[in-house]
Amino acid sequence: SQQGEEDPQALSIQEGENATMNCSYKTSINNLQWYRQNSGRGLVHLILIRSNEREKHSGRLRVTLDTSKKSSSLLITASRAADTASYFCATLLQGAQKLVFGQGTRLTINP
Amino acid sequence: NAGVTQTPKFQVLKTGQSMTLQCAQDMNHNSMYWYRQDPGMGLRLIYYSASEGTTDKGEVPNGYNVSRLNKREFSLRLESAAPSQTSVYFCASSEYRGHYEQYFGPGTRLTVT
Numbered sequence: 001s002q003q004g005e006e007d008p009q010a011l012s013i014q015e016g017e018n019a020t021m022n023c024s025y026k027t028s029i030n031n032l033q034w035y036r037q038n039s040g041r042g043l044v045h046l047i048l049i050r051s052n053e054r055e056k057h058s059g060r061l062r063v064t065l066d067t068s069k070k071s072s073s074l075l076i077t078a079s080r081a082a083d084t085a086s087y088f089c090a091t092l093l094q095g096a097q098k099l100v101f102g103q104g105t106r107l108t109i110n111p
Numbered sequence: 112n113a114g115v116t117q118t119p120k121f122q123v124l125k126t127g128q129s130m131t132l133q134c135a136q137d138m139n140h141n142s143m144y145w146y147r148q149d150p151g152m153g154l155r156l157i158y159y160s161a162s163e164g165t166t167d168k169g170e171v172p173n174g175y176n177v178s179r180l181n182k183r184e185f186s187l188r189l190e191s192a193a194p195s196q197t198s199v200y201f202c203a204s205s206e207y208r209g210h211y212e213q214y215f216g217p218g219t220r221l222t223v224t
Binding site for chain 1: 142146154167169201208213215216217
């Protein structure tokens, strides 16, 4: 089964609202990363949070990591139409050399 | 600075044909990866190269081979294409294994009929 699983699978909100996506994982990690994918394009890295960090910010993005619950959340504040995309979490397992991606959350921002 | 480039962008193959997908990066990254993405799915790792001269299987390696030609280039070969290999293929690179962000190419959309 997937190491990282996003929730919800799809999210539709109004422009200006905040969007929250969650990611759960099963085993100990070195870091957790969030990526965005616009339709028909490659993935773009958004933010990386290491296992010893609890929260990181980048512009309108806020990521939290709770290693005791094996979960992370991505908050996008003041959403814009351009934020419409799929969002993926990816985890680097401890001792591993490669990321494991979840199945993604499809976010739609309605004008 | 082009980042990660992939060729071709689109390809249609008949069952049993072979082809090679090319990937190159100009960021002097050590690690390179090949993923496939099927509709509504996340990315599944096919093969990766943690550093020049090494390659390792990922989650779904069957039916594929790879070559790390040099530090810049990492190719993916389908020896005998099957309809189940219809997918979008992404190449990615990163500075060092999974410890840093990955940079993705634009993808190759492959259809096998």
